[in-house]
Amino acid sequence: MVLYRAVIQPVMSFASPLQGDTLFGAFCWSYRYCYGEEELTKLLGAVKTGTQQVVFSNAFPEGTLPLPLGIRDTAADFEWIEAKEERKRAYENHKKLKSAKYVTREWFRKIQKGDYAGFSAGLCDERVIERSVVHNMVSRQEGIVRKIEEGGSLYEGDEFFPEKGCRYDVYILSSLPEDQLRTVLDMMFLLGIGKDKSTGKGAFEVEGWYEERELLTCGRSNGFVALSNFIPAQSDPTEGRYKTLVKYGKLDREYAMSEIPFKKPMIFLQAGAVFMDQQVKLHYGRCVSGISAVEGVITNAQTIAVPLQIKLG
Numbered sequence: 033m034v035l036y037r038a039v040i041q042p043v044m045s046f047a048s049p050l051q052g053d054t055l056f057g058a059f060c061w062s063y064r065y066c067y068g069e070e071e072l073t074k075l076l077g078a079v080k081t082g083t084q085q086v087v088f089s090n091a092f093p094e095g096t097l098p099l100p101l102g103i104r105d106t107a108a109d110f111e112w113i114e115a116k117e118e119r120k121r122a123y124e125n126h127k128k129l130k131s132a133k134y135v136t137r138e139w140f141r142k143i144q145k146g147d148y149a150g151f152s153a154g155l156c157d158e159r160v161i162e163r164s165v166v167h168n169m170v171s172r173q174e175g176i177v178r179k180i181e182e183g184g185s186l187y188e189g190d191e192f193f194p195e196k197g198c199r200y201d202v203y204i205l206s207s208l209p210e211d212q213l214r215t216v217l218d219m220m221f222l223l224g225i226g227k228d229k230s231t232g233k234g235a236f237e238v239e240g241w242y243e244e245r246e247l248l249t250c251g252r253s254n255g256f257v258a259l260s261n262f263i264p265a266q267s268d269p270t271e272g273r274y275k276t277l278v279k280y281g282k283l284d285r286e287y288a289m290s291e292i293p294f295k296k297p298m299i300f301l302q303a304g305a306v307f308m309d310q311q312v313k314l315h316y317g318r319c320v321s322g323i324s325a326v327e328g329v330i331t332n333a334q335t336i337a338v339p340l341q342i343k344l345g
Contacts, residue, residue, distance in 0.1 A: 033207045034205075035205050035247065036213070037202070037204075037242045038203075039200070042199075042236055046191070046234040050200065050225060052089055052261060053088075053333055056086065058224075060072060061284060062217075062219040062223060076330060084207045086208060087336050088204055090259065090260045090261065092200060092202075094200060094201050096136055096140075097135060097140040097247075098134060098257065098259065099133060099304055100273075101304050103151075103342075105148055106149045134157070135155055135156065141246070146340075146341035160192050160198065161195075162193075163191055191233070203259055221235070221237065223235070224236075247338050250338075250339050253339035255312070255341075256316070257305070258302075258337065259336040259337075260335045261302050262317035263333035264316065269307045270307070272307030274306070275301070278298070278299055279297065280294070281331065295329070296324070298320065314336070315335060316337050317335050319332050319333065
């Protein structure tokens with residue numbers, strides 16, 4: 033398997049968070065358009081058994097990676113600092129750390145090797161503004177907007193507006209031939225990711241493509257950090273730090289017009305989760321089936337695992 037990094041540029045705003053399982057779902061639809069239903073069925077069967085893999089990370093602001101949970105900036109231990117100004121700066125760094133999600137790639141590489149001193153200087157924000165947008169309610173039977181006498185016909189939905197020039201890094205761990213992978217990805221990003229694709233939301237352009245080797249090397253590792261939300265397999269390690277996320281998924285494209293378009297709720301561990309493991313694998317998690325009334329639907333709840341030297345605070 034090979035780890036790749038795609039750099040993508042938003043064409044306009046998007047209406048769904050760019051998370052690994054969402055990206056995999058969009059990939060499967062594009063794979064079907066490119067190679068047909070039968071080939072997609074073969075691919076999904078291979079992914080479930082582990083004979084082939086296509087695992088996506090979440091999307092991160094370009095040049096950043098998820099901040100590993102549970103680590104402590106050893107240069108910001110303000111309890112041991114006597115100078116007033118230094119204590120103030122250290123305290124502010126601690127406040128930033130509570131809400132931080134990303135760290136620059138340069139500082140991430142230092143963290144990988146066990147050097148935590150001063151990484152607070154490399155913390156990064158989302159570079160996106162989340163707003164509520166009002167939509168008309170469309171009839172599922174007729175596909176048009178109808179006035180509802182008994183109540184309102186409007187509803188609010190969240191939408192994400194990236195800063196000007198903002199690009200994202202998406203990592204893909206794949207055993208597919210590179211040219212085949214690129215063909216499907218180009219179509220996938222062009223068609224759009226997540227909700228409201230029919231209005232142009234979630235469309236991206238692929239502006240860079242790289243084979244990643246550096247991230248998978250860090251010397252003597254004793255654990256890993258997850259690059260996407262995932263659901264652990266029974267055999268996965270349990271000692272670590274993590275936050276949970278409940279996802280209420282929905283079927284996509286023509287399946288969205290079925291009588292029951294909703295998936296069962298699932299509890300994921302969020303990207304940035306850290307677990308101890310002496311023999312780090314390339315990926316963890318599992319594929320989950322039986323989540324929809326539509327037969328054959330699965331969620332690829334796996335994550336790319338990046339090795340690191342863990343010193344949990």
